[in-house]
Amino acid sequence: MLRLIVDIDGEVIRKVRPVIGYLHTGIEKTAESLRYQQAVTVTDRWDYLSPLFNNHSYALAVEKLMGVEVPPRAQALRVILSELCRISSHMIWLGTSGLEMGAISMLWYCLRERDKILDLNEEISGFRMHTSYIRPGGVFADATPRFLDLLDRFINSFPASIDEYESLLSENPIFKLRTQGIGYLSREDALQLGQTGPMLRGSGVNWDLRKSLPYSGYEKYEFEAAVETAGDCYARYKVRIKELREATKILRQALDTLPDGPINVDDRKLLPPPREELDTSMEALIHHFKLFTEGYSPPVGDAYAAVESGHGENGTYVVSDGTHKPRRVKFRSASFVNLQSTERMALGGMIADLIAIIGTIDAVMGDVDR
């Protein structure tokens, strides 16, 4: 669904023009015609490989508008689900970019681990991919004991899987030939082209939103932002592999320090009251009725919130005109911006390099076109 118009001289690339729009779904427009709490479900489907990040940035933007902060347990759960989602997003990247370079088995090995994460998603939210788990005001459901048990097992087993991937690729001479020095992006170019995420950190810029502009309590966890300086495909590979290891570290800390308490804000204007209150409280019934017929209306204003997704800065900009539907929803998608460095990286390379470069950008077309 990504079309590249390439001028070639033999096999050497002289010009690359990406043509996008083949997966345009009108998600921003759809979000504007839905109520605030309904729009969560469409955010799942924008960058369909990292739905939790989309939920997360949308929820943060709406919460900013409403001026609420979610309780610690909800924040910790958000972090856990986000990091799981980062791993699953990177699994797709590693599997497909291995596949694209001819290492076909990587796809199956990676999907095996991703499936465990989808099981975790299913356990906590009932859905495997489009969970709509992180919502304005908190999260959808509390973690079940089985979820925590599965998560614990996953955290224990995952480092061995990373070792396995690394043993297949990291020191593989053919893989190094195909990625080292290929798709070079200098620090300046990366900054000027607005790159974020592993694309930026692979070029030696230490910018990770979880560190630079912490949200959802990321400042409480000990981890390193993965930075490499070489600026080539191999450096970005190293960045992502290191992110997998760091994500496992964050998951371990978040699981061990998971606080007790509510998982939603105690705000009747934003979230419906518990079911049992409806039989006894008039107020609760009114709130319930208002929320399910009209929804909530944030005050007039606008807010932008961004999270560090597997692809880069995943941001949501919401404008409120005081009604129960957003006036404008704009998604700042990392893939779209990262895609514009394709030509800069590919010029002078060969067709086979272009394949490695597309893999290293890790652009999700749903994220590009929205």
Place this chain on the structure above:
Amino acid sequence: MALAGAVLALGDPLFSKGVDGGVLLIVVGKAVATLALLLASVVLMIWFERKIISDMQNRVGPNRAGPWGILQTLADAFKLFTKEDLLPERADRRIFRLAPYLSVVPAFLAFSIVPVGGFVTIAHHRTQLQLADPPVGILFLLAVSSIAVYGIMLAGWSSGSKYPLLGSVRASAQMVSYEAALGLSVAAVVLITGSLSTRDIVIDQHGHLAGFLPNWNVLRLGFIPFVIFLIAGTAELNRPPFDLVEAEQELVGGYFTEYSSMRFGLFYLAEFMNTITMSAVNVTLFFGGPDGPWFHSVRWLGGIVWFLAKTVVFLFSYVWLRATLPRFRYDQLMDLGWKRLIPLSLGWLLVLAAMIVSRPWGFSVVAGGLLFVALLARAVMVGRSATDELAPGPVGEAG
């Protein structure tokens, strides 16, 4: 170097008493049997590859048609037969139709010189378990495998489409460059055997080396010709990691993108048949063919079993490579061929030749070679540091 002159260069004993009706019948019978067995083994090989690779990838693989899915290939072939045979409008019709045959016929022919077993006696005619044993067997193999390039090249050329064209350009360049390395490693075998006949090569590998090791060429020639043959052979086959001719992520299907129905099937057939042939040739040249490690006399069934067992090991390793390795880039492939394999095989051939003349000659060539390599490495180092100072900056900056 025990040149058993009496055995060498005699050819198939079948023809020693002249050619009559019976002999003709046996030859025809052998040809039909070879064809049938080769086809059957391709069917099994495709199943074997799919099954092994799915095991390596945590998958089940084919398991519907027949027990363990063993009939899956037949089902696929039947499906291909019933498909419409498309002919692209811009294709060069005659060549487009011809190309698959140019690809599949050499694949059949190449196998005919492989000795699959020892000698048998059929109705008082003693004959070899091998379709043909021409005195120029190895040359025939090289010639036939070069013809196969035409099939691929013409297929891409005549399709009238860009991806097949790129695929065929890659294919011809790749096969021509690796042919050289392949030929040089085969030359080492010919050098030590003193004959081009595959039967002689096999017979020459009988016996033991240093008492207990089999007298196989892989040991006698010091591994390097075998390794070069294995790499170059894989490249000749266009199998991973050298499968850039049909790299689907880059070139859709490569040279056979425009082919459908049984013409596509023929390419597929040729590819797997070539894989089997290459494994069989590898066994013949370097692993004693039908010669078992502790068998002195090659009894006819024992020979076939050994031959099959050794071939399957190679087939398995081809599947293994496919499951594990990423693909080379076009120019890296050329670098490997021209800058590594060809000089290495040339140098090794020189050393072997000198060793055959006499030990002192051999060691002086080794010493000379080492000196040459050291000087070359020094020159490259000096040259590289000089260019580093002049280099304008990292590649890619210019864009």
